[in-house]
Amino acid sequence: MRKKYIIGNWKMNLSKNEALSLVKETISVVDGNVKANIVFAPPFIFLNEISDLCKIKSGFSVSAQDCSSNELGAFTGEVSSKMISSAGVSYVIIGHSERRSNFKETDEILNLKIQQALQNKLQIIFCCGETLEQRENDSYLDIISTQLSNTIFKLGVDSFKNIIIAYEPIWAIGTGKTASSLQAQEMHAYIRSLISNNFDKNISDNTSVIYGGSCKPSNAKEIFEQDDIDGGLIGGASLNSSDFISLIKLF
8 A cells, every 4th residue: 555645844044932833832742643644844953853753743744845865065055965965855846846947957967866875775755846838838748748757757667666656737737727626636646556567566556756846735636536646745735733743744
């Protein structure tokens, strides 16, 4: 049975006190009946303390939002996978659309990051998705296929088992347009078919594919009910404990 995930990607938000309060409240309210793995993805500076908090109750883990493509050295401001792992962190997000667009991360860079993460025993939340232009010119299926073929589909089976795929409909984030639950399901099913074609059906059936669009309490239930959607990579709704807890309780 595929694992379910609710992952809160805080991006560059929250002060230290706000971050710790959000985690403490979530952990205190959520009981052990939740069927999803709950993952907080705070900025680097909070990883260690939040990792310690998540040891209080099972089912809670921590992810870094990114990692360096280098092992170590004179790379001012960078944070290595080894550092992240040593802080008790279990996951790292790689290939997020904001990293691809704002920081010009290429497939070559992403592949280096993937190797660093795997060498340090981090599970990878790998993002893929298409822009509004790509959606409207009907190239979006090819875009997703290329993004995966150039990166995680180059991995062997044993390494690929450490991958969670997050589909980001970039065209539906901050544009005023929305992705319906059926559109989300279509893309998740397509991604699962690509996994099957590149590996086999068993691996496809056991790979978690989560939704990274504008997911909030008002639309999440319908999205999470879709057959091929295994949870969400949550942005804005993860910054509010009430909203985040509401999403968690859907599982």
